[in-house]
Amino acid sequence: MENFLQFFVTGATIGSIYAIVALGFVTIYSVTKVINLAQGEFVMLGGMIMFTLVSRGLPYWVAFFFTIAIVMVIGWGMEVTILSKAKGADPLSLIILTIGISIFIRGMAGIIWGKNPVRIEPFTANESINVGGAAITPQSIWIIIIMLAVVLALYLLMNKTLVGKAFQACSVNPIAARLMGINPRKMSSFSFVLSAILGALAGLAVAPIMFPAYDMGIMLGIKGFSAIILGGLGSAPGAVLGGLVIGFLESFSSGYISSGLKDAIVFTCILVILLIRPSGILGEKSVGKGGL
Amino acid sequence: MLGKGDYDRMKEQTSSRLFLSRFRKKGNLKGVQQTNWIRFCGFLALVLLLPILVNESFYLTKATFAGIYSIIAIGLALLMGYAGQISLGQAAFYGVGSYATAILTTTYGWSPWLSLLISILLPALLAFIMGYTMSRLSGYYLAMATLAFGIIVHVLLLEWREVTKGASGFYGIPSMSLFGYTLSQGVSYYYFVWGIVSLVVMLSLNIVHSHVGRVLRSIHDSEIASSSVGVETGKYKMQIFILSAMLAGLAGWLFAHMSYSISPSSFSLDASIIFLTMVVLGGSGSIWGAVGGAIFITFISVVVHNLGEQFTFITSDFEQVIYGLILVCVIIFIPHGLSALLYRRSKGSY
């Protein structure tokens, strides 16, 4: 039972990180129909840039916000320089394109930061709290809080602000949105900026417990991608659900079975779920057979 | 003209000498894609000549690798360009083929020629199971499924230590012999690999330029129109997927017997992405493009390696950066790859 609680907390923690990454995927997908497989690199950049800034002597929280700003600019730059040039490409090309961006960023990170993992201080004092036999680090609690805050903030942004309404309009019907005076180009840039912020936040939150390295982005990106596929492409609640499901699967399989096999178990489960529900848990649209 | 019973007529003519002579005269089916055999002969000449021009063993080994990658790239090019489907897990089939022969020959003492069958059939079986269960998936969902498959296989190669010997790799794979002649790294293996590449190229060109190839292109253009004239689109997609897995398995077999040892790192997601880069660079759907892409990417890794020996700041990360740039630039500027730049598709033979 103690183990169970411990695994549960670990699952919720990593699940929350995946959920934030997955929300980044959904943000971009809903407006541009692009699956940005470079999403994980935002997370990596969040951790690595934070490390550089802190080691240069910037105060922790100043560095925190600077990091978000820098990753935001990178996300914006990516949309403006590359993805805007590939409008109308088919999904296959878009997957390849974002994989290209992803390995480019990873290679650059390897050149800049080297291969060694780095260490970043947690947000607050690092003494574990003991709850029912399970040791919970304050950073885990912070991660879960950040995930909940992100969900709330996105909900408010999308439903209560004008820019969110415009965003939704673009995702439902880009042509009608344009007729109403919304600029889809701007919305596309905005989605990348927003998604980069989410990635950076995830990176900042996870860095203290994960020892970030130049190549951490790829697996996080894949898990985030799995989360939205699992939840149902384009569905924000699905993304959060998918992220948490993967987090729990990972934590329990590594706890009860084998930590080496955890990814094999997680992805086998994902394949099985896709077999039963080919369009994800919360996905409704039929995949496979396209209409006329 | 309608209802003339063309097929019956065909059967009659099969035995007719008259028809054969007519075929020779009218063999040129203008307006139909056909293989350019002159290009193929030029390719053979280059393959034969290279070891005479380059005899440093490092370059010859790299050239042999380029051949092995070409085989995988051809399969992937057929899958992407003709079935319109992406595989982010091609390295898994490559790994299964490689480990199958390594285990059977080393642990169980099979002949490499016998294990070749398993190296090809096991990936085919896995592809069949994948294709069968994932037939309802397409687009991003399919990409996810192949990605997941690649990761699962990679993890199993790492973790199933009793059989695969884990991350440190599998040692002591025997080299093979042909007509009593041992094929080891160097010129003999180079010719062996490129001989097989030539065969694979020839068979693939035949498929691509046959009615089957035309049907595959039709599926890529419009699946709904294709099935409306009676094409079993699912069956053909499955066949191509299995074919691509078999080719990757064949490449794995060649790789295992070339190298004394193999380790899971050769079959990771990164490897799948490099294969993808080769195909995208060459132009998916082009056999020659796939071969060219494989050679080009191998060439880049050689260049980076050589530069790295002179300048310490150049590391293998440069390769990643270059591959990334290639993928991005090709998709944006030349979506049909280098082969489309070199000659117009519309002219037919390619």
Add this chain to the structure above:
Amino acid sequence: MLLEVRNVTKKFGGVVANKDVSFSIEQGQIVGLIGPNGAGKSTMFNMVSAVFPPTIGEIVFEGKNIEKLPNYEVSRLGIARTFQNIKIFKNMTVIENVMVGLHIHTRSSMLSAAFFSPRTRKEEQILYETAMEYLKFVGLEGLYDQMSSSLPLGALRLLELARALATKPKLLLLDEIAAGLNHKETKEMARLIQQIKEKGITVFVVEHDMDLVMRICDKIIVLDQGSKIAEGTPKEIQNNEDVISAYLGADIEEKAGEGA
């Protein structure tokens, strides 16, 4: 009866596209399916050619239920079609398009193709010549080696017709085959359809061009808002009160829509 549609209903989510439609088509006729926009004509066509199955009801072709078959099997039974928004294989030449249309009459497999067996080669030659005959029939033989993406609309419609005929269908479905054609091309198309009928192929058309429908059809079925409202000879249809009011009503609504 060649084709019988029995009590067919099709729902997309909550939208009812076809409601309890029944009709039949006799061997050797040209039958028209007409109705105002949104009447459910294309949905009916897609069900007959097995693009998707009906929600309720039966579709029987030559005494065989086909509503649950995949569309490639339906085309093997002898139903071929063209598409309203042309679906030609645009990365192929004209003759290659028709050669794909001959697919169900071929036998060579991927294996025999790989080894370029003599049978494959012979088959290729015969496919080529047969395809050329179909191109001659629709009058496109001069363009046989052109890329199909470079053809004008009229030629594309003819090419789709040739490709559909190449399957040697018993029933040919033409989905607005005259849409976008000029007066001369439409006349030519009408002549071709008559010729196809003379070959013994039953033709089922969805058409907006009333002139064309009234001229060539032996029987006309009228849909309105998903239901069949009339069936009969062109003359009967022209004088049918329900049909007139359906079309007038739609006209008025459309005009009102444009005004808003």
